[in-house]
Amino acid sequence: MRFQLTEDQKALKAGVRGLLARRFDRDALRAAVERPGLDRALWRELGAAGFFALRLPEVDGGVGLGPPEAVLAFEEAGRALLPGPLVATHLAAGRVPGAAEGETVVAAVDGGGLVEWSAEADVVLGDVSAAVPLRSVDPLTPLHRTRTQGSTDPVAVLLTAAEQLGTATRACELAVQHARTREQFGQPIGAFQAVKHLCAELLVRVEVARAAVYAAAVTADPADIAAARLLADEAAVRGARDCLQVYGGMGFTWEADVHLLLKRAWVRTRRAGGGTESEELLAEGLLAGAGR
The missing domain is CATH 1.10.540.10 (Acyl-CoA dehydrogenase/oxidase, N-terminal domain)
Structure with missing residues (x-):
């Protein structure tokens, strides 16, 4: 579909x-x-x-x-x-x-x-x-x-995944832009195979996460939302890290924006519905489906 x-x-x-x-x-x-x-x-x-x-x-x-x-x-x-x-x-x-x-x-x-x-x-x-x-x-x-813990709202998990998707998209955009404009040895660094691979992996993770997040928004199935959150968290965190690699030492400086992408992505992974919580929900859904 x-x-x-x-x-x-x-x-x-x-x-x-x-x-x-x-x-x-x-x-x-x-x-x-x-x-x-x-x-x-x-x-x-x-x-x-x-x-x-x-x-x-x-x-x-x-x-x-x-x-x-x-x-x-x-x-x-x-x-x-x-x-x-x-x-x-x-x-x-x-x-x-x-x-x-x-x-x-x-x-x-x-x-x-x-x-x-x-x-x-x-x-x-x-x-x-x-x-x-x-x-x-x-x-x-x-x-x-706080000691008090709130409930895990599926819509909140989905919207967090959407925010992570947007951050991953921005990391991919910044990496590609830098790879096209930054030159070493007389040519853009994007001409080097190692940088090409990083940018390609960035794009693949973004598009896989996008498909999962958009599909989960349509189905509203808890397992779909959990899978989307896991993929979006990974796309945002790993995408920002790979973007740092493309930037090299410049990416770690305060003046660059790349570190802000990574830090925001890290914080969002700590929200409800991320990590182990989504993994367990997804596993439960897969096991239930296998038993039918």
Whole structure:
């Protein structure tokens, strides 16, 4: 079966990319790194564009779309490394006043006992009375740990996979761009076989993850979502590492953006639904299918 985006879905994806290119370009990303904090004006603009209300029914003031469209929007957010508790606020639309419009920033305790952006959120879903601040590896994602663990929402797992897919896509783009423009021994480094292989592997992981994430958004099957999350986590983390290899020593410098991709990907792997949790869910589904 072939999954192709409709014209409306392509327009949605392009619209979100255009909004983020205008409001959160590289200069804004670097400024956020130097001066961490949530851009409330951008948050409200996302709300006005329907980012948080994509899956909310029209009768409740939402856009009335489904998980496939939400995945496309979150993929673009992941590509831009957009900071903030995007998934929690999106899931709170229709339940927490102002979340759908971007007037209220919502954070939530995930299944791993982690909460992102709790200090700047207006509402935190879950008990954070004993939350302990953590030193986050990602300068754009402040973290707290709490003893209370939230539930693992399949939609949250899927949207995290979509963000990871977007970050993996950006790592692939940066690697290819650098391989084409950086020269050694009088020719672009992309002409060397070792670099070609790295870029090819980057692309393969991205496209495999994309197929899995898009399919899981259509089927909404827990096993499909688990598989998509595992593939997307791998594509994001390994993709950023391979991108660092293409960049060489330059990629490890603070001035380059590659390390930010890797750090964000690492943080997302710690969210609920990643790693062992998805592996066990996927194994359970495979074993159940084998027994039929």
